[in-house]
Amino acid sequence: MVSASAYVPAIVLLPFVSFIVALFGRDNLPKRGAYGGIAATAGSLALSLWVLVSVRNGAAFQETYYTWATGVGSQPWGLTFGALIDPLSALMLVIVSLVAMLVHIFSLGYMNDEDERDLPRYYAGLGLFTASMLGFVIADNLLMAFMFFELVGLCSYLLIGFHFREPGPPSAAKKAFLVTRFGDYFFLVGVVAVFTTFGTAAFAGTESFPALAEAALNGEATVWTPGGLEVSTWFTIVGLLILGGVIGKSAQFPLHTWLPDAMEGPTPVSALIHAATMVAAGVYLVARMYGFYVLSPTTMAIIAFVGGFTALFAATMGVVKRELKQVLAYSTISQYGYMMLALGSGGYVAAVFHLTTHAFFKALLFLGAGSVIIAMHHNEDMWDMGGLKDKMPVTYWTFLAGSLALAGIFPFAGFWSKDEILYEALIHGLDEPLILGAYVMGLLAVPVTAFYTFRMVFLTFHGEPRSSLARDPHPVRWNVKGPLSVLGVLAVVTGGINMVPVQKVLGIEGIDYLHLWLDNHWGGIEGLSSHHYAELNPYSSQYLFGGEVSTVLAGAAVSLGLALGGLALAWALYNVADPAEHTDKLGGLKALLYNNYYQDEFQVWVADNTRAVAGSADTFDQGVIDGVVNGVSSVSLLSSERIRRIQSGVVSNYALLLTLGLTTLLVVFGLIGGWF
Amino acid sequence: MSLLLQGTATDWVFSVRALLPVVLLALTGLVVFGINSLRPDGRDNKLLALTSIAGTLSALGVAIWYLLAGTGQPTHGGAISLFSGAIIVDGLGLFFTAIFTSVATLVIAASYDYFETDANPASFYSLLLLATTAMGLMAVSNSLATVFVSLEMASLPSYALVAYLKDNRGSVEAGLKYFLIGAVSSAVLAFGISLVYAATGSLLLPDIAAQIGSVGDLNGVLGVGIVMVAGGVAFKTASVPFHFWAPEAYEGAPAPVSAFLSSASKAAGFAVGFRVFATAFQPALDIGIDWGLLFGILAVVTMVLGNFAAATQTEVKRMLAYSSIGHAGYALIGLAAITAGASATNATVMGAAMAHLFVYGFMNTGAFLFIAMVERWGVGRTFEDYAGLAERAPMASLAMAVFMFSLAGLPLFGGFLSKYVLFLGAINAGFWWLAAVGAVTSALSLFYYSRVVKALWLEDATTDLDAIGDAPTGLYAAVIVAGVVTVLLLPGFGPVIETAEAAAAALFA
């Protein structure tokens, strides 16, 4: 039987081929490259599912395909490309290829039917992005991950700036690129640090850097540290350096500012890249090397706190936004905050769970928003909408499913995953004030999330149409409704893969599939199981009200209650025939929220005030580095001029110089050799 | 050729067969004379060019055939000694003959167009063929007497070739300078040979080697002689301080002649140098005559001076002349990195130098032939004048870009591998400083080589380029063939380096 493992490279290469085809095929392709992209991503999806099934049958593996550089010395490092297929990456492969395929189909409706120009460029970008993202997912070492991490960043830049003839997108693309690059800079330093510390960047195996780090902490191995630094301190520093890239890519505070602007890109791109997959790369990376992070309590606490803070912080900004996609952008930031909170508080499975559910319901919401935007002739202002419920039922019902999931309403997917995150944060946070603080912020974000989500739903779909566009929306076709329906179903049922609360309350064993899956229940790679991570976990679990079951129930009740509260408030304020803006009631807060806490201004201020630093770097570059280079070249040119002057053109001078040269040589070598 | 491989060196038929490439070249030269004698007033440019090319190609073919068949190589009975040991046919001789004949073929093809309007091209072809013949002899000379005679045989036609454009002041001046410096250098060489003879009592290279151990007090005389012989080699290879003729001669000479001199003539000098120093003077290293260091110093000075001077030139041809001096420095590493008793590394580094000369033969010839084409078009000589040529002559300009980058040693063309192997060989032999200087000067060379490419491809034409209408067949073919070979030598470098190292190893065995 042919093993699925042999086809893992094909998962990555198929979208890459579609990229090449779209790149060179240009306008000659059917549907401008869309079919190629759909076929490629469908192929990737099929192979990913096959891989998923084979991992389910215990065929997880790690394989090095290509060593592109080998060092010298007694313990040479190899820089390699390879695949690490374990339950985590198999799951992620399916998510990425599924969403990518649905987005490709949706693009038929959003881009092709709208007669956009330069579509081959668009599909080439999508193809390259999908390939890079899948490559990132299967990466078996940190350097390879970094390379694909950068590639997805590049694709994000290209796709945000797709409408580069308009003023907004290019600027947004640049911002996204620069802000994420700022984080990636730390990531790169971290990669180098990992290499120098451990001599390897592999994720899995006994010689992997998480394993070596664990051994080093137990005193079983020695690793290099700068200046004899304490091993644990150094691991914290390395972890934080890599976290820089994560914070940039997953749009966590304070590097979240690029994501709302990235909404300038086409909506399918927002769905694929800026909601479901690329933004998840940061979280995925932490999960991938969780065995390393879990060793450093400080880093864990920072991750949790940053996550919790971002969850609340971004949610509050989402409350006042007028544009549909802006609300979704802030909700994305907020939701990734939840995942970081889960990771930081030891809830590895919870984070992956929320990553999965969020990928589906947020992609759904973005595609739903895309559908609305098509209908509204690319007007995104929610105050111009209203009453779309009856005119576009498919969009409405699927969007509603996604919204319920996002708001965390029972029994939609988001409820289960968000609940588990909060539960993990709670039980681990009772002894850890930082985690507890993060938990509280996460909890407070719940009603806010529910509020802005349903404010969005009510303003868009309910009430009376508030503009002529809303009265007569542009119809959408199957290629929009199809992906919406698929994702709508997933948003409803995905929670079923991990019914932990049900299991705990009702005592039904074996319905926490995701837990079993990530715990290598059906086989996996040694050292990469959630069980292993839980053992390394620096936290102890505490329960309220005297027991696990009661804690579960209390936590679920609180978060569901808060969510319903937020929903109810939104209902009261906006589910009326002619809703009014209530933002004035916020007083001074309104300006603060509208301006996103002045984060953009703050970053500009920082950039302006660090110009001196950049300036001195520039001076150093121009003065010292270039100076040396220019100095060398001018010295060369000067001496060349001298040499040129020897060549006087007078033949007797030549004869003289020749004779003198020969005589000098004779004398020198005579003296050296002792001939005389 | 089984007879050839086994026969004893007594009868002249055998000698002719062993020396077939050289004999073919000489005969072709005579045939060209004959054709011209029969029709002194008919120009017969095409016939003469074709005859000459037939001669050089057949000589090249025979040389390659012998190389492949193993003639004169250790696998087939070893070197063939002729005329009481004055001449020796072996891998080194055949390898260099292949270089000379390849270059000569390209140059003749180019000359067909370059001398299209010349009154009497026959004398050009015959001079070129006779010079090539002499170079072939240089490569197989096994005695200092034949070395001297063949070197003079090669030099005299070269002087005439440089001055071939009788009405061109630059050409005549260059020829005269070349001749005068050549005369001085020949005197030095002859004096050196006489001193070596005085010390060792023999002119045959193996006999010299055998006698060096017993020179006793005469080691000073021998040392002076060896340095002077090195001077003679330095003249032929255009190495510092015997290089002064080169920029003037290359610049003033007709460009095909510059190509011939800077590629074939230089290689011939190295052929003599490699054989004489490896065969005859190697034992001298043991008695305090450190000619390895001498060549090391010459190599460094030559690399530095050649490349630095090239960097400030304003005329492309003169820049190439200096770059050709710089390349002599690279090839000198092949002699400089020789140490007493280290046969394996010696053979490796000398083989690498030979392979570099082989690759260099194509890329440098091609570059000069491109200049020949530009001269024919009547475009100016400076970098500015070359601006925008790529628009009018894209194929030739592409080939020129290949030559330039290959000369600089960029890793897409043959020149990269040969330089790489050469520097690596030097490092392995313990001469990292030679490799370092070579690498640094190569980096510098990229600066001035890329100026040509930049002018050709990136800059807009400053002059009227309407004259570039015609595409001279022979010139174009020669440039393109040289370009293709330069590119093909990247994948095809393996056989070249293997042959060269085997030939060098036979010398040190």
Next chain:
Amino acid sequence: MSWLAIGALALVGIAIPLAMIVVSALLRPAVPESGKKTTYESGEIPTGSGRVQLNIQYYMVALLFVVFDIETVMVFPWAVMYRSALEAGVPLSQALLPLLAFIGILVVGLVWAWRVGAVQWTRSIRAATQKTERQNT
């Protein structure tokens, strides 16, 4: 020590001519006269400038002469030993043929030079005009 002798010889070699010049400069009477400064032309009164251009043909003839001069140098030793070589049993192909080939090559060269007009006395324009001038006077 052998180098010392060479050095002494060189010293003497330079010293003798120098000494002769110095001694004669000390002994001779100083009588400045314009006739002493003129070029010595075998007692004739010099005419024209010192720089004379000769016809290139002189060089051609000289070159051809050198060719045959060298030929003679090569043939002479051969001729001396030819008979004794034959008597010693050296086959004709080795005793005679190489020399014939050598001379044959020279002949080819000579024929070529002859055919392309190297030995023909060309008339330069200047020489022709000078000739007509002489005839007219």
